[in-house]
Amino acid sequence: MQLQVMNSPFNQEQAELLNRLLPTLTETQTLWLSGYLAAIQSSSLQAAPAVEERPAAVPSPTIPREVTILFGSQTGNAQNLAKKAGKTLEKRGFQVTVSAMSDFKPNNLKKVKSLLIVVSTHGEGDPPDNALTFHEFVHGKRAPKLEDFRFSVLALGDSSYEFFCQTGKDFDKRLEELGGTRITPRMDCDLDFDEPAAEWMEAVLAGLSAGESSAPSPASPVSVSLSAESVYSRSNPFRAEVLENINLNGRGSNKETRHLELSLEGSGLTYQPGDSLGIYPENDPELVDLLLAEMNWDPEEAVRVKEETVTLKQALTTHFEITVLTKPLVEKAAMLSGNGDLRQLVMDSNQLKSYIDGRDLIDLVRDFKPWNSSAQEFVSILRKMPARLYSISSSFEANSDEVHLTIGAVRYDAHGRERKGVCSILCAERLQPGDMLPVFIQHNENFKLPESPDTPIIMVGPGTGIAPFRSFMQEREESGAEGKSWLFFGDQHFVTDFLYQTEWQKWLKDGVLSKLDVAFSRDDDEKVYVQHRMQENSRELFQWLQDGASVYICGDEKNMAHDVHNTLIEIIEKEGGMNRDQASEYLADMQKNKRYQRDVY
Template sequence: MQPTVVKNAPTTFSRMNPFQAKVLKNVNLNGASSSKETRHIEFSLKGSDLSYVPGDCLGMIPENDPELVASLLEEMKWDTEIDVTINKQGDTLPLKEALTTHFEITLLTKKIMQQAAELTENEDLQKLVSNENIDQLKEYMNGRDLLDLLRDFGPWKASAQEIVSLLRKMPPRLYSIASSITANPEEVHLTIGAVRYTTHGRERKGVCSVLCAERLQEGDTLPVFIQQNKHFNLPESQDKDIIMVGPGTGIAPFRSFIQERAVNKASGRSWLFFGDQHAASDFLYQNELENYQKDGALTRLDAAFSRDTAQKVYVQHKMLENSKELFEWLENGAYFYVCGDKQYMAKDVHDTLISVIEKEGVMTREAAEAYLNDMQEQGRYQRDVY
């Protein structure tokens, strides 16, 4: 029996088969005097059938910085057009294209370092990868990339194929979605902070964030997919209150929360704590947020700008200032959300929240921690931190 062929079966776009989304808009949200660059990017999902809910992420598969690729090719005096095998299936790409689109070249791993040591007689590298020097190896890898490795430990007796065989496939980058599809049909918006810093004598750039800031033009396309985030969602009931803490690019999912609730005319109240460096240049989405406040879609907006005063003021200070009301909202069943920096901000907000519960609930620290644990178990304390 012949298998039936379904003509024009709809293509399902996914992580394994990303959709080429067209850039509709790419603007810098920061003012001219800011030390930061935060891009607001709008993509078209037209023809993709992709859908998402507030709290979900967009996965993007970026390309490497052409300047970094050129430096690698020059360092090793490689022929850019030589074909290299890129996977176990034996697929090939010209070397320059493989380094640009397929491989991760900005991060080093222990495995890469150990395998690279077999391709050179450099004694420093042999020593670095030996078991007793694990701490020195970690220190070396931190903030360095493939170009550093190739420059620091030559001469190499390896072909281009042997070097690229050490590398991992480029992993997708995930960003919190900053729009509601109900408010923006067939579109998805992102809020991305460009990562640039200097270390070990070279300027470094975030692979995806700087691609978005420097090279992604309106009309260009990027491969994207939707990544569900089941642990960061609006309450099912529209009448629940929500408290959102999102400094810097942590504002992204809350823009989607507010848009969604504005369209659905949710009866629950909403309170946003936003923070950044300077009010004049770093108040992301200020006009939009103030309009939502006027319309009643956003009940309260408290902003903290750390560099505008002699004493640095952060979102957690604003929480403490409003501790009485904050606790009243929690007692009333409000959901509490945090998005942004895991290392410092989320920890400070967590500790401050316990302090607010302890003080306003007139309870011990232990009891306040138990209160917050209960909220977490009920799904009323949710974090999207990175």
């Protein structure tokens, strides 16, 4: 409906301004504006002098100023956002409790009146490790009916996966089923989550403040930015100089694993063992040129990327992802294509899923010509280049102003073409000492050494999963920690693939590392993996657990981490004289007490 002077209380100029503004607002912006206006009216009514005495009206129920924020986080993103949301709410006068889902007593849920959930989705639609227990409780028979309960969910995910933001969707649906009402609709975030997370926070503030008589004055706005607080961050990366770039594998290996050393001098960035480094890579120039030729685009054509004007080639090289297809991308592309087959494809979810697997943007533009769009229109549908996270393989205490990474080069064939990992092949083929990389520190509180240096630790990290454990050992060596340590490492061949071999042998000799078991799967007729070495040492391993050891797993989730998890349960069952359920509960208790931590991908 168009506002006019005749059908509204606005004058002609105001009506014209509103008619131009209102159609451009998103749902989130509209919701925020309604709450903002309600807060203004509430403040005005409270401050206005009484004109005449009226019978006392029944007061509207006020929304509690206590807010609970629960996070489920695997890599630390959801945890960081939850903590920043808590600080923002505290500045607005709310009493805030921020907690990992694993630390929250589920029975206390019925006491909560305002709940914010910030949760990522892991693997194929699974909750992160520290959300498993709460997720199971909420979806189980013991979950309480929630009365006078308000909530909102911020869901993090990756749209290249089939079950995008599934854990957040699960919580959102279930809390409504239990009787809750939404403060603001769920916000689903892709890998570039800063802006939508900030929008969600704006809407939450408006929703929480809408019914409050004590709403803060609009003249004193409080920033709700959820970006990092330090000078250099995900949204403002530091350009780190490459100091070393070495291939760790020996001649004849089937693998290429790069050891990178980067300078953090002058950045003020610090990190702890268990943290990750984020890298913003560039696309392969050959792939960019191929795309430009396929679309017959001028590489020097100017295009807008947010508030910046750059050449088309620069945009495709540094700003946008071109090596992964997602369902949202293909759906948007169908609107730009004159090819009816593409429009049919997006209508069949099973066929679309099959097509996306292993293909990239080059495949899409080749398979579904012609394209009825300008270069500007096309790049506008592309996803921002996501950062790649790598477990840090050094201790800051042992390597001041440096950070080390262990990166496996990814190369494979699919659909008749060779495919390459964007960041790993940048590091393997094009990155030289003296070059610069945009980086940031990703703190991860869910993968940390025990507080006590005397606590024994068991580390399982085949392949590049060895990275954080090199950091652990450097840190323990530097601090003089007395706790025992045991490493299970595996790869293909002893001669060519024993990553950091001389360092591990030195730590073993010096007593920094107490025990080392290795498994090289291609050296014998029968393949041997780390879980087999664990089974061979089951009695001693269980005794370490009984003595309070913490267990750390790093590496591939689908195969290795799953097999190691089941092996741990089998060892506990066998050596502890338990049944399967009891052994599973034993490991679950370890996880709850932060004695079982995983950094898996």
